[in-house]
Amino acid sequence: MLDVSNFLRRYVLKSSVLLSVLFFSSEFFAQSKPGEFDAELYSQLVRQSNVQFANLIKSKTVLTDHKGWKKPIDKAFGKLSKNSGNPPFPLVYKIVKEPSFNAFAMAGGQFCIHSGALDSLDDIIKQKEADAAQKLDYHRERYIAGVLSHELAHFYNKHVFNSVKKFYALKDEPAGKAFLENSKFSQDQELDADQTGLFLLDKAGYGGDFMLVTLQTLNEVEQSYKEALAASKADKTRPELIGSHYFSSHPSPNERLSRLKTDKQELYSFLAKMEKTFDDIQLGRNLEDARSNLEDGLKKFPENTYLSKALAVCMHKIWMATASNEELKLKPVLDMPSFRDTMVFPPDKSKRAVMRIVPGNEAAYNRALKTYRDVITKTDDPYFLSNYAVLLSYSADEKDLDVAVNLANQAFQAEGTVSLANNLGVVLFWTDKREEAKELFNRLSVSIDQKIRTLAAQSGNNAQIAQYLRTIGQSTAQKQQVDPDYIYENFTPILNIALVESYSSVDAKSKGLATYYLSNYDSTSGWAKVLAKIHSIELTNPTPANEVNAFKVGGVGPGDKLEDLLKNWGKPTRIKTDKKSGLEYFEYDSKETAFILDMGTVVQVNVVGDASPGLGQGITVGSSKPAAEKLLGSKFRKQGDYHDYYEKGKAFVKYNKHGKIDLLVVQ
Known part of the structure; x- marks a missing residue:
């Protein structure tokens, strides 16, 4: 979901920049082989990776070296790649000043290594190697090879590309199921990277023990984190x-260590x-x-x-x-x-x-x-x-x-x-002690509800609060895919006061409480169904995640993939890359429309001229407000000069003084 507060500044195209250029028909691309779409997608991921890596480096403190680590890193990278059996490619990596034990690979073949990982390896070398002081670079090269082999494996096995393909395959599934299957897929990729990393270590002459060291270190970090969470009750x-x-995208270090043949x-x-x-x-x-x-x-x-x-x-x-x-x-x-x-x-x-x-x-x-x-x-x-x-x-x-x-x-x-x-x-x-229970639930519910209302009111101007509330909703939806009776723990008193009042008397008061809970907190769990059944309240089926953004322009809308766009619209007039976000604009000048893509997925469509096919039966620039609202629904929020329609999908419309559409943005 794009940030509404600045989406107009960052993403909306101006009609003045549109040019008339030859438009390739969709029929031509419909005849293309599936592999061509894979190539287009991979190229886009690489382009975005280049932008994202450049932005990441700008936002971090990059070190030209860290305590003399550059030389052993260069040697380890060189041996691993040279002996991998893969075509050579220009290695690009940066050491960034971060205290955590971490390193990662990007789709375009760039690598990032945290200084904290290097410090941790130095500590391990001092503990394990008697001749650490005399042969420090020798040991550093071998220990860092255990980290780099795993990250190289991610790159060689095209795990980012495969993740996006997996996302495509699951895009029509319910959100919770798709999340769980994607998480399992990511875990499988981590285990795959471990096994491929072992192969790379062996081919380079290092041996697999250094992968074991890496995973044992990760396990120590994770256990310390869990202990800290438990001590603070944050978990x-x-x-x-x-x-x-x-719900984790990574298997635990214990799971990864259990796959390695050791004592x-x-x-x-x-x-x-x-x-x-x-x-x-x-x-x-x-x-x-x-x-x-x-x-x-x-x-x-x-x-x-x-x-x-x-x-x-x-x-x-x-x-x-x-x-x-x-x-x-x-x-x-x-x-x-x-x-x-x-x-x-x-x-x-x-x-x-x-x-x-x-x-x-x-x-x-x-x-x-x-x-x-x-x-x-x-x-x-x-x-x-x-x-x-x-x-x-x-x-x-x-x-x-x-x-x-x-x-x-x-x-x-x-x-x-x-x-x-x-x-x-x-x-x-x-x-x-039912009256005491009712009084306790009531006090809790009033306090919780007031806090949630306050947070909701502040969320429009505070991105962290908005993200926190979204996290609760996403976490609940994911867990309900596994446990249909799951309810976010801090909301249970609100459910229970509604239930207690309902067991006491089925009247207007208890029905009002039930309706409030079902409307504002939960209408999908098994407990919600119990509450609804008591009062004969009909629960509406939640809109599947893939149907929330139902609006399409020329057969393509948010949530569709690059393949869908090329099949329906052909090649764009040009592709522009946003230097800050890495998002790509596929601009179609003759149709006065632009599609914005992130990781091979359409996230927004901008209709900037009346040559665009628009929505539905031609709701486009120049259409009247009544015609637009017949399709979009009448419910909206004002966002500056724009009407934010949310009843039937997600669309932003700017009207001119005559009540005609000047600009239409679909998310």
Whole structure:
């Protein structure tokens, strides 16, 4: 999505620059071979890569050398490329002043190496090599080869190009499915780059041990990051930081290390399995497999509290899956952290219960309860206590109910987060303290809703806030593809107050709350359907992501690919590259239209003259406002001189004083 605030300044073409030049027919290009489209796309990616690399270098502190590293880098690059079996190409790389351990390749064959990666390798060399001081360049060349071989593999295997092709193939799929499949594809590419990198190291005479060093270093960096997130609780409150195999474009270092034949391959395979197992429990999928994996893990580490806690939460979710949302009544937040290596290898080595029936399968419930009780005395983790309190609150045993309330209160007092407060409300509801639950949910909901409204109001002038809100929406959509009942944790109190009021009385007040929640927070989850069913509210099917930008000009619109454009419009009069963004303008002078492409995909169409075919039945420059709104819908927001139409798609229109279209932009 382009930035609306400056899209006119950056992307709109002026009709004064349009020239009459020979227009090649689409029929000519329809006869072209598929390989020609691949060549066109690859050429575009290379051009954009050149621009993006130039812009990147301008925005960074580039070092001509870093502590004498340039010479060994040159030698390693030279040996790897010379012995690769690939045609020679001019190597372009820059060392940039960045503290992180990172290096990357771009589609055009440019490489970037962070100074932090070089410093980390120096530290490893000093620790591992007895003659480091005497033969520093010798060791540097071999250690950096492990990094460069992986990045060269990305370039030789055309991974950027293949990613764009994969994106094309999935562009008509639902957004969540496409995201997950693209993530898996990216992970496969990383593993492919590791294997190709090993081959390059071997052919150059270095040996594969240096790839192992690179991945072990990456693993140390990732584990430190996870520990920092867990310590700050950021992984519980910021959805974009929740680590997951399913939503990452890179496989974990443990997964990558498990593919290399070393004496620790079995250990890395176990750690990688635990990472996926914890992710599965977080997302409520493959729970029986997760249970089996954890039971096997506890045979290896029988006293491990983290694995025991994870097993308890797993059993909890297995039981919950046997009950319907209608039976569960309210939505709890079951905390489940991401797996960290240190979980295995620590750094320091009344009548409330009368006639109550447990929802779902009671045997599964009792198994979950027993698993919690086996570990509950070994931990003071407030989130785990809160999980246990929620499970206890469904119990048919009177004495469990007071314990549930006390534990939920203790957890909330220890850390007053939204999820712990929400779970306290769930426990109060199920222990017949329903007015207290209602009051708590109401306070939480009002506070959260006010914050979200404030953020929404500020988002128009603050790109960071706008991005944060988009991240919540994107994260929720992705997770709902895996778990249809997923709801962003901080929004659960708003759902639950609507549910509590609805269970109390189906009236205008509770329906109003339900409608507000469904209109503003969630209309797609399984819980949304429960709420809608209570009030007989008909939920509209969400518009698939590929249909949001439905407007097309001459058969091509945002979301279509370069191949579609060439088939329908033929070759452009000219192609211009924006020096700042790398976006490319395909200008068609005789049709007074321009298409803007990013990575082989159309992101915007500019209609600047009445010779353009325009939208629908010829809505183009010169068309009247009533005719335009018949197609675009009547709902719009003012953006300076432009009408931002959003009801049926995304289009910006500038009208002249006579109510005629002066300019039409489709996004």
